[in-house]
Every structure is written in structure tokens, then in C-alpha cells.
Amino acid sequence: MSDRPLILWFRRDLRLSDQPMLAAAAASGWALVPVFLLDPETEALGAAPKWRLGLSVEAFGKALEGVGVRLVLRRGSALDALRGLVVETGAGGVWWSRLYDPASVARDTAVKAALKAEGVEARSFAGHLLHEPWAVETGQGGFYRVFTPYWTAMRGLPVTAPAVAPTGLRGVERWPVSDRLEDWRLGAAMNRGAEVVARHQVVGEAAARSRLGAFLDGPVDRYGEMRDFPGVAGTSRLSENLTCGEIGIREVWHAGLRARDEGRAGAESFLRELAWREFSYHLMHHTPEITRGNWRAEWDGFPWRGDNPDAERWRRGMTGEPFVDAAMREMYVTGTMHNRARMVAASYLTKHLMTHWKVGLDWFADCLTDWDPAANAMGWQWVAGSGPDSAPFFRIFNPGGQAEKFDADGRYRRRFVAELSGAPGPEALAYFAAVPRSWGLVPGQAYPAPVVELAAGRARALAAYGAGKA
Template sequence: MSDIPLILWFRRDLRLSDQPMLAAAVATGRALVPVFILDPETEAIGAAAKWRLGLAVEAFAKALEGIGLRLVLQRGAALEVLRGLLAETGAGGVWWSRLYDPAAVARDTGVKAALKAEGVEARSFAGHLLHEPWEVESGQGGYYRVFTPFWKAMRGLPVAAPELAPELACGPEQWPAGDDLAGWQMGGAMNRGAGVVARHQAVGEAAARGRLRGFLDAAVADYATLRDFPGLAGTSRLSENLTYGEIGIREVWYSGLRARDEGAAGAEAFLRELGWREFSYHLMHHTPGITHANWKPDWDSFPWREDTADAERWRRGMTGEPFVDAAMREMYVTGTMHNRARMIAASYLTKHLMTHWKVGLNWFAECLTDWDPAANAMGWQWVAGSGPDAAPYFRIFNPAGQAERFDADGRYRQRFLAELSPDPGPEALAFFAAAPRSWGLDPKRPYPAPVIELDHGRALALAAYSARKA
């Protein structure tokens, strides 16, 4: 087999180090053919995520060139593309790193079964998570529905040390033909927003590692408290890089452990947040319906409103609630949204506006450059009350009260709300440059009146909750 090439199918594992599949492949000594496939499952992701994925692919292609490989780009159904590459290269196997969302699982299961039936080695590897979703089991052998016991069990499991990046790898004598990345127009749906959001991205493995170092050198010490304040630089901002596999989760985990052992007070809280990421994948694996249906079936009868003009005001960052609108505008300007702000924006939509969480989930999937299928589903259902380990529905975040507590100096709101400042900054104005022209927004117009009075919205939500219980 040492003379037979091996195809490496890359997806959301676009890095060289802490890369189990790549390390194992290089160790075989075989000629390696890295490939990225723009298949229907990848085509279907949201505009911002697809654009950002294109940037990740471009950076990874350059990284592969540094160790003597090329990234072959091809478009089409994954199985058909792989069959074509197997025939063209004479490769005897296809390896890939596992993904866990329902669409990827269905695709990969079909690909593996078909290739094996044709006598082709088809092998999948871990690498996206610290532990495979089925490895963390309850005492009864089932899966966990509540985070705290999951976290206790997960913390007791060993984590393998990350692999080093290979210095050199062997490619085939003749490389297969591939597409030009620019021709795919991965950012086509972003329109003018791409130029705005691009300034806030940290693309590629080197940038991701630099972001991690910066966090460990500063914010990790106070992470447990500062992470809730969106106006401060208190988080790692690694969600973007973990989404595309530009940095390995084991590398991040071990870095957090070292920071904790060196006395960083906030490191344990940071590790716990990595545990939440694992928990969301654990749940998505065991209950894949969480991505599109109420995790608790008894919520199917709840009187959610579907998409409405109120929801459109929310989408446009024009609800008249400054904390909510700042959160939405942060997403359009930076491609991401602070976690505290996500909870406030989601609570306002699902509770004050009584709108189905799927409306928000789908919009976040369209607009976030750090979109993650498990975290997005878990987050929305947690806030809405319909999900596992969820906040009770009667726990309704008051945007004004949250602003007083977590943005007392108004720094976050001023950063993104041009209408509330006599001299708006560049990021507040950038929202109007990024927003679709069809919205007809103008920073010189008065800030809008609230869609609904907060007390009234809360009362309506509580009444609906009480009626559901009855």
C-alpha cells in the first residue's frame, strides 16, 4: 500500500497541527492528495459562514504548499467527486475527519458505505472535539441531558496530546486538476457586507494561534467575570477559528490547563466553556432533531409567532431596544456576536416578541461567520426554554436591566449605535455600510421607538407560559 496514493478529504479541519488524520497519513509515507469539495451540503450553509469558509480554504491551501502538498478543489456531490479522484490518481483510500451535524453524518455514512462496497479504504478520524460524542456516558450507559453531570464525567476522561504539524509530506507525481477558488464565488451572497466584516476576521492557523496567545497573555486571568461584559475584550474569540478547524481543540484545551496550573484565575471557567461546546455536540449526536425541532416535544403546542414585521425589526437591529440592536449590529459589522449579547437578542425575540426560536436560529446561521450547527441549536433552544438544560421560560432577560448590569458605561451600545451618539465611531457607521441597501437605513434618521414595551412583552410571554402549563 505504500506506493498507492491516499486521498485526504478536508472539511472543517483546516490546519496542520493537532490534526490526527493528517499526522496518521503522513506517517504512512504514502503520496497524499488533499482535496476540498464544494458539495451540496457545503453549498447550503449561510452566506457569512460560506464566505468565511472560503477564506479558511484559501489560507489552508497556502499552508499545505509549505509542506509540499496542494489542495485540490472540486465541486459536486462528494461521492462522485471522490470516485473521479480515485480513478484519476489511482488512490486506494479516502480519509477524513468526522463531523456530527445530521446533514454531514448522512453524507459521510453514505460515502463510507459506497466506497467500502467498491473495495476502497474509507476511514474517518476524530479531531473536531476533545471526546467523541458517544464516549461520555452516564452511569446508566446513556447520554447526558444536563450539563453539570456531563462536565463532571468529561473532566475525568484523558485527552490525547495534540500532534505536531508535519514538516514535509509526499504528493503524487501527477496532480489531478482542480477548480479555481475565486470561480466558486463563496462570498457572493455577502455583497457589500464582506468588505466590512473582513476587517474583523483572524483567518488561518497562524492567526488563530496568535489569538489564543493574546488571550492567554491577558484576558484569561479575569475571564470568569469579564466574559459577560460585551464592551470589554474579555473573551478568546476563538469560536470563529474552532468552527473551521483552524486551531485544534486539544491545543486550546492544553493551553487552558497550563494557564490554570500557572495560576490564571479565569482558566477553569474557560475550560468549562470548552465543555459546553462538547455538550452541544454530545446532544446533537444523540438527539439530532435538536437542530430543527423542539428538544422537549411538549413545546410543540406553544403559541410561537412565525416570521412577522416585528421579527424583521429585530433582524434589522431596529427594535428600539439599544442592547438588542447593538447585538444585532455587532453581527453585521464583525461577523460574530458576544455571547451575553446573543442571549439578550435571543430572549427578546423568543419572549418579548413571542417569535419561534427557529426564526432566530436560521438568521444567525445566515449571518454569523462563527456559525456552529451544534452551538447555534443549543443556544437558541436553551434561551427559548424548549431545549435541554434550558433556562426556564419565565426567566426573561430584560434588555434594559442587562445593559445596566453588563454595559453600565454604554461602551458597547455606543460602539454600534450611530443614532445615539453625536459623533458615531467607525463601527457604528459600518453597520449602515454592511446592511442590505433594500433596508433603506440611514444613520441620520432618529433612533426607532420600541417595538413593544418591555413590561408588556414580559407579561404576554408569562401569560402564554402559564396557559401552556395549564
């Protein structure tokens, strides 16, 4: 490349440390042109994840300015935008960190082939995962379909230490013209919900690292026993930061290892949950159909309903089942949903309401600020029974029983369902300010009767399952 500049195409790796691509680029000595593209694949993101990604881009741009370079923003197809930047800057190469969802793989493969054919170095780096999805193999050289043996194999593999953040980078003398982030209007589809959800976002690398530190200073000790209780602060809440790449997974992993070595009781459980994230990407790489179709083909004929009025009640957090409704309302107020609550809400939709898991998957993809393509797909199919390492279909989460076990004092339900309290708190009321006006929901309205009686819904689901097995 001689002394030609190098374009760094950032996507879901918006951080300076634990960043293999950036570390290699800094060591090269070449002038760097950091770029973020609003291409069709990024445009296709749901309302909440696209808005949240915009916050991350803004924070990362400021971080790059602190080390001497700028983040150039361009809109359009990735190949066209990158070709234009190569011409404008005289760049000899384009580097990026790998993504693994089918749409990104198709895009990146085409970009790499085209740039190489035009004499431009096109190079991709690991960085989003602890191990590349193809790197953990069974003894026969295949991929794992069940988590426990995957975890047994993965936990013994070495993980590279995170690279330190560069203190200074070399930029170009003449910077390409950049779009203005505000002109992209990444939060347009959020409408009035953005103002509500923004109060709960923890944006940027420094904030993500502080969040990790706060978790390791206390909650990690009881993580194994408290992670299932949505009414307490028992989890790391790093999912939104990991999905945007605001903190590196190797940094989180090594911090967890240190906590485990120090005798922190819940650290092993925390590491195991990080491995679930890896497993979801392992499966998405080897079986990309998991993102849109039943992983188990025998479920293709199961009589799930398509979208329906009951599913609309579920979407609005108005099912009449307080634990389910609290989960959905938590998502509209905070942008995320506790993992236990996700399982209960997903089970209720797919089993009590007999609605196809894709209806729920698509809604979460629109509403979660921590949306992750692999985790969302595996999570929905795990609960529905159609996926790998899934919960059997006859294992139906009872929202009432789950509430008694994991929210015995009702703290979580009252926090988000205003109708359950004579004096609802600000988060319960914020739900009415976050949801679309077209829903016609206002504080003070009566809480709805249940969509379906739980025993009857369970019996209907089991009957359908039994008929399919006959």
C-alpha cells in the first residue's frame, strides 16, 4: 500500500480498546480514514436498534476526535460508498471487523470480492466474538447443536488479551466530506418514544466500562441466584453495549475470569451466559436459516397462528397477565427486557396464544435497543420449541407461577404496570408516554381481563402439540 491511506469501515465495533482491526491499523503507521456507512442493511434495522446505534455512532465520533482523527459518515450502498471514498482519498485498502448475520455476510463477501478485483486491499478482522463461529468444533469436525458440550469445549480455549486503546492516530491531510448524523434521522421511527427510552441508555465505551465495573463490584457475587429476578439489579445489563460494540467481548470475558479467580461466587455463571452469546453466533453461522425459519424442519407444519388480535394485545402490554405486560412495558420504557421476562413473554405468545414465534421475533427486532440477530433468533426458537437446544414444547411457562417465583413481592409488575398500583411510579406512567398515540392508552384506564385463561391456553397448546406428534 506504500503510504496510501487506509479506510477503516466501522459497524458494530464502536470502541477504541479491545479492537483488533484498529490496533493493527494503528501499528501500520498509515494514515487512517474511519468511516461509518448508513447502507441498506443498516437502514433495515428496526426503530429502536437503529436509533440506539445512532447514539453509539455519535459517542464514537467524539472518541475518535480525542485521538486525532474524524469519523466520516456516508449514506448509500456499502460498495458504492467505499469505492467513492477510495477515489477521494487515494486509499489503498479497506478494513473492517466481521459480522455474521446472513445479510452482513452477503454484503461483505460482495464488497471484498469487488474491491480486490479493483486492486484495493480488502481485509476483515475478528473482533465481535471470543472465537470465530467456525473455530469451536466437535471431535468429528462438525458444529455443536447443544449448548452444554459447546460450553465444555469452548471454556478451555484461550482468549486473546484485549488490545489497549491507541492514544493517537494519524489522519489524512484533507478529510473527505462527511454527512451530518442528524440529517440521517435515525430515530425518526421512534417518534415520542425516543425521549422516554433515552433516559435508560448507557452510551459509549467509557460508560460501558463503568457499567461492567459496577457489576463486578457487587452484583456478580449473587449473579447465579439473582439473575432470574427482574425486580432486582442482578445482571450486568451490558447487552446494549455489546450489540453496538461499545465494549469488547474479550475485555468482558477476562474481567469475568479475574472475578472467578478471586472467588466471586457468580462469576462462573456470568461466563457461562457470555458463552450462550457465542453459541448463538456459532449456530447462526452454521445454520443461517435460524434467523427466519424453523431450525427443526419438523415444526414447519405446526399450526401456529400468524399475526392476530391476541398478538396485538401482547404487543401493547395489555394481555391481562401482569408479568407478561410488565415485560412488554419494560421494553417500551427502557429499550430492553429482563431475560426471565423475555422467556415468559415469548412462551405466552407462542404457546398460550399459539402465535408463530416470527411475530414475536420481528417485534423484538423493532423495539429492543439491545437487539442482536443471533441471540434474538435463538432465544425465540428456544422458547417456542422449534430451535436448537430448545425447551420442549410441553414446557410452558405459567406467567402466574413465574411471577410467584421470581417476583413474589410484585415489585417488577408494579414498576411497569400502572394499573396495579394506586400510586404508580414514573416508569409505569412513562409507558403511556412512550407507546404510539394510535393505541389510545392513557393513565387511569382499567386493567384488561386476561386474553385467555391460563389453563385453557396451556391445554390448547398441548392438544396441538399432541396432534402433531400423532
